[in-house]
Every structure is written in structure tokens, then in C-alpha cells.
Amino acid sequence: MKRITVFLLIIVAILSITIFAAAEKVVTFGNILPLTGTAAPVGIEGRHAREMAIEEINAAGGIKSMGGAKIEMIYRDSKGNPQVGVSETERLITVDKVKIITGTFQSGVAYPSTAVAERYGVLFFCPVPSEPRITERGFKYVFRLAEKTSWRVRDEVRFLVDVANKKGISVKKAGIVYENTAYGLGAKAALDEYLAEANISITLDQPFASGLPDALPIVDSIRRANLDVLFYIGYSNDTILLINTLAEQKVNLKAFFGVGNMQEPLVMENLGSKLEYVIDVAPWVPDINRPGAKEINQKYKDKYGNNMSPEAMKAYVGMYILKEALEIVGTDNPDDIINVLRNTKFTGWPYEAYQDSVDFDENGQAQVQLVMLQALNIDGKIEYTTVYPEHVAREGIHYIFPMVPWEDR
Amino acid sequence: MVAYLQAIFNGITMGSIYGLLALGLTLVFGIIRVINFAHGSLISLAMIVTFFWITRITSNFILSILLTIPIVFFIGYVIQFGLINPVFKKVKEREPISVLLLTAGLSYLLDNLMQIIYGPFFRTVNTPITGLTWKIGSFIISVPRFTGMIVSISMFIFIWFLLKYTYFGKSIRAVGQDREAARLMGISPLHTYAITFALGATLTGIGASILTSFYYVHPTVGSNVFGIKAFIIVVLGGLGSIPGALLGGIIVGIIESLATQYFSSIAATLLVFLIFLLILYIKPSGLLGSKFEW
Numbered sequence: 001m002k003r004i005t006v007f008l009l010i011i012v013a014i015l016s017i018t019i020f021a022a023a024e025k026v027v028t029f030g031n032i033l034p035l036t037g038t039a040a041p042v043g044i045e046g047r048h049a050r051e052m053a054i055e056e057i058n059a060a061g062g063i064k065s066m067g068g069a070k071i072e073m074i075y076r077d078s079k080g081n082p083q084v085g086v087s088e089t090e091r092l093i094t095v096d097k098v099k100i101i102t103g104t105f106q107s108g109v110a111y112p113s114t115a116v117a118e119r120y121g122v123l124f125f126c127p128v129p130s131e132p133r134i135t136e137r138g139f140k141y142v143f144r145l146a147e148k149t150s151w152r153v154r155d156e157v158r159f160l161v162d163v164a165n166k167k168g169i170s171v172k173k174a175g176i177v178y179e180n181t182a183y184g185l186g187a188k189a190a191l192d193e194y195l196a197e198a199n200i201s202i203t204l205d206q207p208f209a210s211g212l213p214d215a216l217p218i219v220d221s222i223r224r225a226n227l228d229v230l231f232y233i234g235y236s237n238d239t240i241l242l243i244n245t246l247a248e249q250k251v252n253l254k255a256f257f258g259v260g261n262m263q264e265p266l267v268m269e270n271l272g273s274k275l276e277y278v279i280d281v282a283p284w285v286p287d288i289n290r291p292g293a294k295e296i297n298q299k300y301k302d303k304y305g306n307n308m309s310p311e312a313m314k315a316y317v318g319m320y321i322l323k324e325a326l327e328i329v330g331t332d333n334p335d336d337i338i339n340v341l342r343n344t345k346f347t348g349w350p351y352e353a354y355q356d357s358v359d360f361d362e363n364g365q366a367q368v369q370l371v372m373l374q375a376l377n378i379d380g381k382i383e384y385t386t387v388y389p390e391h392v393a394r395e396g397i398h399y400i401f402p403m404v405p406w407e408d409r
Numbered sequence: 410m411v412a413y414l415q416a417i418f419n420g421i422t423m424g425s426i427y428g429l430l431a432l433g434l435t436l437v438f439g440i441i442r443v444i445n446f447a448h449g450s451l452i453s454l455a456m457i458v459t460f461f462w463i464t465r466i467t468s469n470f471i472l473s474i475l476l477t478i479p480i481v482f483f484i485g486y487v488i489q490f491g492l493i494n495p496v497f498k499k500v501k502e503r504e505p506i507s508v509l510l511l512t513a514g515l516s517y518l519l520d521n522l523m524q525i526i527y528g529p530f531f532r533t534v535n536t537p538i539t540g541l542t543w544k545i546g547s548f549i550i551s552v553p554r555f556t557g558m559i560v561s562i563s564m565f566i567f568i569w570f571l572l573k574y575t576y577f578g579k580s581i582r583a584v585g586q587d588r589e590a591a592r593l594m595g596i597s598p599l600h601t602y603a604i605t606f607a608l609g610a611t612l613t614g615i616g617a618s619i620l621t622s623f624y625y626v627h628p629t630v631g632s633n634v635f636g637i638k639a640f641i642i643v644v645l646g647g648l649g650s651i652p653g654a655l656l657g658g659i660i661v662g663i664i665e666s667l668a669t670q671y672f673s674s675i676a677a678t679l680l681v682f683l684i685f686l687l688i689l690y691i692k693p694s695g696l697l698g699s700k701f702e703w
Contacts, residue, residue: 214423
């Protein structure tokens with residue numbers, strides 16, 4: 001009798017644990033970001049943005065169609081290294097058994113990592129990497145919220161031609177300084193195409209390996225090439241070095257274009273007024289006049305101490321897109337989710353803070369409207385302000401072209 | 410012509426700084442016969458210490474370099490005295506492989522420790538020489554790099570003088586040549602090792618401090634960017650050779666500067682390694698390398 005009682009008690013205990021566990025339903029996502037190494041600052045931003053979104057979603061009752069399942073994120077460090085990205089993706093799929101992965105920061109990591117997910121039939125949702133080919137391989141399970149690098153370049157060249165015509169300034173010689181990674185090479189290929197279309201010749205073609213020991217040789221080559229405009233594709237550390245050296249050597253240009261890479265808080269913090277007149281392109285900026293944008297940015301700023309970068313915003317909105325897709329299908333089965341993603345137009349909060357609406361095409365690519373930003377001195381502080389197209393520009397702000405020479409600043 | 414001279418001059422100034430960053434490595438190898446894999450971490454460490462002084466304690470750049478020196482000296486001394494010497498005492502071989510592994514492990518430890526304490530951020534400091542240039546016609550001299558060159562060459566002369574002419578320097582060389590014979594002459598090899606390592610760390614620290622005037626500070630920049638460069642330079646110039654480090658540094662600097670002008674930055678990196686292999690093929694001991702330098 002005693003034995004039976006003990007046996008029953010054990011059964012009851014096991015059952016209650018199972019029931020308790022069932023009540024705490026979770027859906028686990030995997031995430032790959034550079035959390036150490038040179039790209040760690042931006043990786044950490046991406047993590048912060050996701051954490052903020054997940055906190056909000058879970059606090060609001062999780063995914064209701066899945067019994068209020070809470071979102072749990074496994075963060076894995078890519079170190080910015082494609083091989084590490086691939087093995088971490090593999091580990092998330094085979095060991096942690098996740099069915100949805102988000103990330104990466106670098107295109108070079110996203111390109112091979114998404115291929116792994118595709119092979120396993122796992123959804124890989126990329127809010128940030130912009131290398132065009134990521135969504136041009138006919139993959140079923142890969143989605144991208146970011147614009148393609150080629151779109152950024154296309155819009156920048158259009159802006160350049162338009163502005164040069166309006167001001168009657170000739171722009172003939174362009175230089176390209178780019179990191180020899182998927183991101184840099186993708187931008188370079190697009191620049192070749194669009195600059196040729198605009199009849200601007202490329203007189204400096206300067207690829208470099210990330211982690212420059214000294215930017216002086218490159219800056220010297222920029223001076224010698226006597227350029228009208230420079231396009232620069234690289235990440236924070238090299239950006240800081242390059243602009244500091246351009247300032248030191250007083251190399252003047254009519255325009256300096258980044259390709260979506262100039263708004264990192266660390267770049268702004270370190271370069272300050274040296275960034276003035278630099279032009280960049282983005283789908284989103286903290287000063288953008290969109291519903292909800294200011295509030296989300298303010299919350300992020302209060303929490304983490306700095307403005308959201310476009311990348312952080314994309315990561316944040318990306319979490320809500322995934323949440324809503326799960327809400328609609330009620331499972332975390334990738335095959336169901338990809339159908340929803342392909343056929344849904346995401347409107348309202350928080351998507352409208354980023355774009356009018358978000359929808360993905362057949363290839364999993366979101367349609368994105370871009371704006372031109374220029375770093376300008378607003379009340380003694382360098383800020384990226386929306387300057388083009390003119391009708392969405394910040395009120396009372398006009399772009400400055402050509403750049404003011406270093407000697408006159 | 411001016412552009413060509415400008416590129417060579419830029420190469421020499423930056424190359425001299427590379428040389429100074431490699432000097433500590435070659436000194437430690439020449440005397441202690443230890444290949445210090447933690448060399449790059451010491452570069453980052455010194456940069457971070459300088460950054461700390463200049464942003465928190467004093468805005469005086471020279472003072473912050475002077476304040477960095479005792480710290481890197483002390484850390485260098487502790488590494489040799491507390492970590493490497495005990496291995497030497499236990500192992501009979503002249504160049505134990507375990508020391509190699511120890512320094513490699515130490516490098517990981519230091520890099521990660523710095524990431525935890527300092528954070529993974531890039532930061533730049535404003536020193537009185539940051540962003541300054543002198544113009545002579547169309548020729549431009551970058552003041553921070555030029556200052557680096559002057560400091561570097563002074564340090565090489567100082568070390569050469571120290572080792573060649575002082576009693577202290579002679580004792581260091583004696584230990585480098587024959588540990589047992591030096592001991593018979595009344596020199597304590599382990600103590601000398603510790604001082605030498607500390608001296609190497611100090612020289613590296615001075616180079617790293619100068620670097621902060623135009624380069625960003627980051628916990629892994631020493632290992633990833635300058636540490637590797639220092640190894641190439643030291644092997645190129647001759648392991649253990651003091652003038653070899655300066656020569657190697659200048660050669661690397663000039664190749665980088667010229668090749669970036671006439672080919673590209675990527676080609677420059679490639680060319681450095683090509684010439685490195687070529688020189689090793691022709692002279693395996695490095696340009697100025699010999700069994701006993703002094």
C-alpha cells in the first residue's frame with residue numbers, strides 16, 4: 001500500500017511538473033551577431049534592440065495564438081567571422097533545435113550562414129545585412145528587412161547627379177575606397193554600374209583589408225587622384241582612422257559618401273565635427289517624421305544611453321514582424337511562417353515607425369524607401385539630418401554641396 | 410616626384426613606429442629566447458593605459474606617456490618573474506615550448522580581460538599633436554607620425570647604447586649569450602630576464618602610447634593589427650637583432666605606402682608578405698640576423 005502511495009505521489013509530481021512546464025510555454029529563436037571583436041559595438045546594439053522588443057512582447061503576453069508563449073532568444077557570437085557564423089548557425093539548428101534564426105550584422109557572415117539555414121529548412125530573417133545577392137539566390141527560407149547595398153548606391157548616385165546639375169557644379173572623377181568583403185565588393189559592383197550610367201569615371205579603385213594599420217597611404221592616394229567625390233565602404237574602426245587622417249592631411253572633396261555605414265554611434269562620438277558634411281543614406285533616422293519613431297528611439301535611448309542606429313531600428317522592427325507572423329500561424333513551423341511573410345503587408349505600429357508598411361517580395365526582400373542624410377552642425381552638435389528628397393527633408397534644412405574645405409572650417 | 414618622395418617619407422615615419430613596436434619583441438627573443446605571443450596584448454594594454462591617463466587624470470600627453478612607462482615596466486616584470494621564470498626553473502631546456510604556450514595563453518587572457526574592463530569600443534584621444542601637419546611647399550609632414558619616428562629612433566639609439574656600453578647592458582648580453590657562464594660570473598640570469606622583459610614591455614609601451622595620438626584605442630588592436638606586424642618585422646629584420654627591427658619596420662612601412670599608391674591597399678598587404686618570404690628564402694636568418702648579435 002505504502003509503495004503504491006509513493007508511486008502515485010511520484011506520478012502526480014511528474015504530471016504537475018509537466019503541466020507547470022506547459023504553462024511556461026516558450027518559443028526559442030536563435031540569433032547570430034558579432035558580440036566580440038572589432039564589430040562588437042554594433043553587434044551589441046543589435047542585441048539591445050532585440051532585447052527591448054522581446055521584453056515588450058513578453059510583457060504584453062507573448063504570442064497569444066501559441067498559448068501566450070514567451071519569446072526566448074539564444075544569442076551566439078559570430079565574432080564577425082563567416083566560418084564562425086556558419087558553425088554557430090549549424091549549432092543553433094542541430095543542437096538547440098531552433099526553427100527561426102535572426103541576425104547577422106555583416107553581409108559576409110549572412111551570405112554563407114543563410115545557405116546553411118536554407119539547407120535545413122530553417123527560417124533565417126536578416127534585418128541588417130545589405131549585400132544584394134543574399135536575397136538573389138532563389139532561397140525559400142531567407143528574408144531580409146534591410147535595403148540592398150545596390151539600392152543605397154543607386155539613390156546616392158541619383159542624388160549626386162541631381163544636386164550637381166542644380167548647382168551647376170561638374171562632377172567627373174569619383175573614387176571608391178572599400179573593404180574587400182561581401183559588403184564592400186557588393187557596393188563596388190553597384191557603384192561601377194550606376195556611376196558609368198551617370199558618366200562619372202572611377203579614377204581611384206582602392207580595396208583594403210579591414211583593420212588598417214595606417215590610413216595615410218590611402219589618404220595620400222586620394223589626394224593624388226584629385227577626386228571630385230569619394231565613396232567609402234567600411235566599418236567603424238577604419239572609418240574613424242580614415243576620416244581622422246583625411247582631416248589631418250586636409251584632403252578636400254566635393255562630397256564624401258558613406259554607403260549606410262557612417263551613422264554608428266561610435267563613429268559619431270569619435271569623429272565629432274570632422275564628420276560634418278559627410279553624406280550617408282538610410283531607410284530610417286532618429287529625426288525621421290514617422291509615427292512612433294521618436295517614442296521608440298526615446299525608450300531605447302533611456303535604456304541604453306544612445307540614439308538608435310538604423311540597424312538597431314531594423315532589428316527592433318524585425319522582432320515584431322516575426323512575432324506577428326507567429327501570431328498569425330500559431331506555430332513556429334518555418335514553412336507556414338514563410339507563407340505568411342510572403343503574403344502579408346505589415347502595417348501600423350511599430351512598422352510605420354520604420355517604413356509606411358513592410359512587405360516582402362517573392363525572394364524574401366522587403367521594399368524600402370531610402371533618404372539622404374548629411375551630417376550637419378545643428379546648434380553646435382553634429383547630427384545626421386534628412387536632406388533629400390527635399391520634400392521629406394527636416395524643416396529648414398538644406399544640403400550643403402560642395403563640402404566646405406578643411407581650411408575654412 | 411614629390412608624390413613619390415612623399416610616399417617614401419610617409420613609409421619611413423610609420424615604419425619607424427612599427428620598428429619601435431617590434432623592438433621589445435626582438436629584445437625579449439634575443440636575450441631570453443622567448444617568442445612572446447602576448448606582445449600584441451601588451452601594445453593594446455599600453456594604449457588603454459595611456460588612454461586612461463589622458464582622459465581621466467591629465468590632459469598632458471607627455472606626462473601620460475611618462476605615467477604609462479612604470480606600469481608597463483611593472484607588468485612586464487611580473488610576467489617574466491611570476492610566470493615565465495618559474496617555468497625556466499622547472500624545465501632544463503634552453504627554449505622550453507611550454508613558455509611559448511604560456512605567452513599565447515596570456516595573450517588570450519589579457520585581450521579578454523581588457524574587453525571586459527575597457528569594453529569592445531573604439532576610442533580616440535585628442536593630444537596636442539593630433540591632426541597637426543607641417544607643410545613645406547606641397548610636401549606634407551604628419552606631426553604625430555613624425556614625432557613617432559623621432560621617439561622611435563631615440564629609443565633605438567638608447568637601447569643600442571645601453572646594451573653596448575653600460576655594465577648593466579653587458580650583463581644582459583652575457584645572459585643572452587650563455588646563461589650558465591653568466592651565472593658563473595655572478596649575474597643572476599632570472600633577475601636579468603625579468604628586467605629585460607620589463608624593458609621590452611616598456612619600449613613597446615612607449616611606441617603604443619605614441620600611437621594613440623593618431624590611432625584608435627581598442628583591446629584587440631594590438632594582437633590583430635600591430636602584433637602580427639611586429640612578428641613579420643622581427644623575422645624580416647632578423648630575430649633578436651636590434652637594428653634589424655628598425656630596418657624591418659621601415660621596409661614594411663615603405664612597401665605599404667608605395668604599393669598603396671601604385672597598386673592598392675590590398676596589394677600592399679600581399680606584397681609585404683611576398684617580400685617577407687623572398688627575404689627569408691634568400692637569407693633565412695633575416696636581413697641583419699646572426700647567431701650572436703652583440
